[in-house]
Amino acid sequence: MAETGAPEPRWLVAANVVRWRRYGELGQEFRSGTKAFRPGAKVYVIDTYPATGDEQLTAVGHGRHTGRWITIDTGTRHLHTFRPRLVYAPAVLVRCAGLPVHTREEAAGLAQWLERVARLGRDTHHAAPHPDPCLCHACLPGQ
Structure with missing residues (x-):
């Protein structure tokens, strides 16, 4: 039982931000992490909602630039290794x-479910083939 005023612990989905993501025209460029989160940062999914053609979610994690807790909406394809x-x-x-x-x-x-949606989003978001060599999450060894 939590102390007075402290919120009760609860089950959420945790995930990590991809190290590299495809970017730009036909996905031929790479960016590390996202604008808001560092690559590999641990985030917690607090809400999900469908968007036009791409599944979106609300994530809470330490911001890339300030290190403070931030809440931001992002595409599932930018996250991986979803777990309770x-x-x-x-x-x-x-x-x-x-x-x-x-x-x-x-x-x-x-x-x-989010892991499946994220994998599908990474595979289908850019209609062009991957550049050679490719640094995206799906192409990195051990992913």
């Missing part, structure tokens, strides 16, 4: 107050 995590960080819990609470099993199911 029990979150204790008050900054995250305050930002997801009022949203539905998930069980561990629900968070695990959401994580599996």
Whole structure:
């Protein structure tokens, strides 16, 4: 049980920001991480919603430039390794107050679905073939 005033821990989906993402005309250029998050940064998914042709989600994590907690909407294709995590960080819990609470099993199911959506988004977002050599998440060894 949490102390008075401290939010209760809850199950959320955690993910990491891709190290490199395809960018520009036909995806022939690369950028590290995203504008808001460093490559490899751990973020927590607090909400998801469909957008025009690309699945979007709301993520909370430490900002790239300030290191402070930020909340931002981003495409699922910019994240990978979705997994359920029990979150204790008050900054995250305050930002997801009022949203539905998930069980561990629900968070695990959401994580599996987001992983599939992210992989599909990375594969189909740019209609052109990958450049050679390619640094994108799908082409890096061990991904």
